[in-house]
Amino acid sequence: xxxxxxxxxxxxxxxxxxxxxxxxxxxxxxxxxxxxxxxxxxxxxxxxxxxxxxxxxxxxxxxxxxxxxxxxxxxxxxxxxxxxxxxxxxxxxxxxxxxxxxxxxxxxxxxxxxxxxxxxxxxxxxxxxxxxxxxxxxxxxxxxxxxxxxxxxxxxxxxxxxxxxxxxxxxxxxxxxxxxxxxxxxxxxxxxxxxxxxxxxxxxxxxxxxxxxxxxxxxxxxxxxxxxxxxxxxxxxxxxxxxxxxxxxxxxxxxxxxxxxxx
Amino acid sequence: xxxxxxxxxxxxxxxxxxxxxxxxxxxxxxxxxxxxxxxxxxxxxxxxxxxxxxxxxxxxxxxxxxxxxxxxxxxxxxxxxxxxxxxxxxxxxxxxxxxxxxxxxxxxxxxxxxxxxxxxxxxxxxxxxxxxxxxxxxxxxxxxxxxxxxxxxxxxxxxxxxxxxxxxxxxxxxxxxxxxxxxxxxxxxxxxxxxxxxxxxxxxxxxxxxxxxxxxxxxxxxxxxxxxxxxxxxxxxxxxxxxxxxxxxxxxxxxxxxx
Numbered sequence: 405x406x407x408x409x410x411x412x413x414x415x416x417x418x419x420x421x422x423x424x425x426x427x428x429x430x431x432x433x434x435x436x437x438x439x440x441x442x443x444x445x446x447x448x449x450x451x452x453x454x455x456x457x458x459x460x461x462x463x464x465x466x467x468x469x470x471x472x473x474x475x476x477x478x479x480x481x482x483x484x485x486x487x488x489x490x491x492x493x494x495x496x497x498x499x500x501x502x503x504x505x506x507x508x509x510x511x512x513x514x515x516x517x518x519x520x521x522x523x524x525x526x527x528x529x530x531x532x533x534x535x536x537x538x539x540x541x542x543x544x545x546x547x548x549x550x551x552x553x554x555x556x557x558x559x560x561x562x563x564x565x566x567x568x569x570x571x572x573x574x575x576x577x578x579x580x581x582x583x584x585x586x587x588x589x590x591x592x593x594x595x596x597x598x599x600x601x602x603x604x605x606x607x608x609x610x611x612x613x614x615x616x617x618x619x620x621x622x623x624x625x626x627x628x629x630x631x632x633x634x635x636x637x638x639x640x641x642x643x644x645x646x647x648x649x650x651x652x653x654x655x656x657x658x659x660x661x662x663x664x665x666x667x
Numbered sequence: 668x669x670x671x672x673x674x675x676x677x678x679x680x681x682x683x684x685x686x687x688x689x690x691x692x693x694x695x696x697x698x699x700x701x702x703x704x705x706x707x708x709x710x711x712x713x714x715x716x717x718x719x720x721x722x723x724x725x726x727x728x729x730x731x732x733x734x735x736x737x738x739x740x741x742x743x744x745x746x747x748x749x750x751x752x753x754x755x756x757x758x759x760x761x762x763x764x765x766x767x768x769x770x771x772x773x774x775x776x777x778x779x780x781x782x783x784x785x786x787x788x789x790x791x792x793x794x795x796x797x798x799x800x801x802x803x804x805x806x807x808x809x810x811x812x813x814x815x816x817x818x819x820x821x822x823x824x825x826x827x828x829x830x831x832x833x834x835x836x837x838x839x840x841x842x843x844x845x846x847x848x849x850x851x852x853x854x855x856x857x858x859x860x861x862x863x864x865x866x867x868x869x870x871x872x873x874x875x876x877x878x879x880x881x882x883x884x885x886x887x888x889x890x891x892x893x894x895x896x897x898x899x900x901x902x903x904x905x906x907x908x909x910x911x912x913x914x915x916x917x918x919x920x921x922x923x924x925x926x
């Protein structure tokens with residue numbers, strides 16, 4: 405095995421192997437100890453339940469995914485715009501930062517019922533919850549990034565009489581990219597958590613509902629394997645979002661930034 | 668040096684105090700003529716870099732007068748101690764930055780960048796990113812970026828301070844050739860900040876010795892044929908000049924010691 409192959413195995417093979425070992429241990433433990441399915445279903449039963457309810461779970465999954473991605477997109481737009489505003493104006497930052505911080509530190513499940521009353525729409529509530537938790541990491545990290553541009557380079561841009569727009573485009577935005585990507589990786593996972601939290605509180609029923617509503621339903625009916633099936637989809641979605649943001653970060657930064665340096 | 672009534676750059680009784688009361692320059696008067704190569708030599712914190720920032724227009728005096736007899740659209744070639752490159756951009760894109768910012772593009776831009784990269788010996792590295800280069804090569808990119816605007820004034824803030832001696836010697840030579848163009852144009856003016864006596868003597872026609880807090884204590888005109896070639900470093904006269912300047916610096920350090 406060459407060194408490069410060994411590296412690829414360490415990166416992809418080891419995590420895969422550890423997950424397989426974990427699932428196998430779970431399956432064996434459930435069978436050997438005769439744990440009833442209403443306490444802890446075996447992975448094989450969860451997979452079977454997932455296959456049996458595939459169509460309905462996919463509909464819910466599609467809802468969850470759409471709302472999560474929409475909230476993430478809105479969080480990126482809002483976070484980046486406000487970070488740019490803060491970077492250009494300290495006064496704006498002083499005036500608005502308290503609101504951003506209050507929104508960030510107030511637990512989302514405590515705001516959700518209020519949002520439900522205010523918007524009278526479960527979709528709007530879920531979207532707002534997901535947006536709220538994702539917004540702050542993007543704002544904070546982007547702002548740090550925008551301020552991290554090299555002081556000498558800033559001087560150089562001044563000397564060469566760059567306009568504000570040129571400075572933003574050629575210096576501040578690329579300099580902010582690594583921090584922004586960190587924010588995005590955090591926000592990606594948080595959006596899903598916010599979406600699920602929002603769905604729990606909004607407690608929506610009917611067709612336009614996501615995986616969290618399936619989990620709630622299943623728990624009311626004590627269909628524990630179905631709960632686990634929906635939960636598995638939530639977890640896989642989170643993993644997929646994480647892998648996608650990590651891959652994006654690697655693509656954009658690999659050549660020049662140390663955070664994505666491959667040895 | 669014969670001072671004409673209008674020098675290219677002149678500082679007259681300039682004082683620069685930063686907010687918080689730190690005194691960078693106490694009282695500095697200095698004239699720099701067109702085509703001159705002047706080094707500012709002195710211990711850390713004596714205000715050398717502040718003088719450079721004032722000359723560039725990045726900073727202004729607290730009191731005293733600063734005059735700059737430059738064309739209104741003239742931009743000095745400014746080189747920092749670290750190369751100050753955009754890490755995300757290739758050597759080519761870093762080099763073309765000053766031109767891009769003033770809206771140039773196309774074939775002329777490409778040709779100017781190629782010429783600048785060749786002049787600093789980086790003709791083959793245009794597509795590399797800074798991380799893939801050595802410290803000396805990064806500094807060459809920094810020089811190329813300044814060169815691409817064909818500046819009439821070079822402001823250099825300890826550009827080679829972090830490099831090993833061999834690279835430093837090579838870049839000293841490169842810098843001299845950049846300031847003394849061979850295509851018939853008159854030589855550019857250069858103000859060079861350094862810690863190194865040897866570098867100051869080798870490069871300059873005049874060495875200005877500074878001391879804390881922010882004042883000029885001595886000026887030594889290096890009265891030798893100019894521009895210099897590498898052989899000058901091994902002559903007894905070079906050693907004698909270094910001893911002379913070193914002595915001035917020694918006195919400056921004593922004079923500038925904390926009272």
